[in-house]
Amino acid sequence: MIASLAFAGLSASPAAASPEQCSSNRFCLFEDENFQAVFAGFTRSQSQLFDRDLDDKTTAIINNTDDAWCVYSDGTYTGSRREIGPRQVVSSLLAYEWQFNDVISSISRGGC
Numbered sequence: 001m002i003a004s005l006a007f008a009g010l011s012a013s014p015a016a017a018s019p020e021q022c023s024s025n026r027f028c029l030f031e032d033e034n035f036q037a038v039f040a041g042f043t044r045s046q047s048q049l050f051d052r053d054l055d056d057k058t059t060a061i062i063n064n065t066d067d068a069w070c071v072y073s074d075g076t077y078t079g080s081r082r083e084i085g086p087r088q089v090v091s092s093l094l095a096y097e098w099q100f101n102d103v104i105s106s107i108s109r110g111g112c
């Protein structure tokens with residue numbers, strides 16, 4: 001019963017998250033590991049993420065597009081960067097190969 005209540009607000013974004021929420025042709029950011037907590041899906045580059053309540057919060061990513069995306073530690077596509085490949089899924093940016101947890105402030109569609 002608790003779960004059904006939790007799904008009542010899915011139309012809002014950001015909303016309680018699950019991987020299935022990342023629909024086709026979206027680049028999706030999640031606040032917590034394994035695609036939990038605050039969620040937002042994008043089709044275009046974002047020079048700032050604070051207006052989506054996701055500045056310096058992203059811990060998991062699903063790239064459900066055919067393009068590479070670049071994620072940046074600062075706004076307006078500056079700072080450190082990582083490239084997320086087409087269709088790549090990252091369950092935790094805490095992982096050694098990423099070391100990019102809770103720093104993403106802007107994202108651009110296209111490689112780094």
Ligand SMILES: [Ca+2]
Pocket residue numbers: 030031032033056057058059101102
């Ligand atoms: Ca986080």
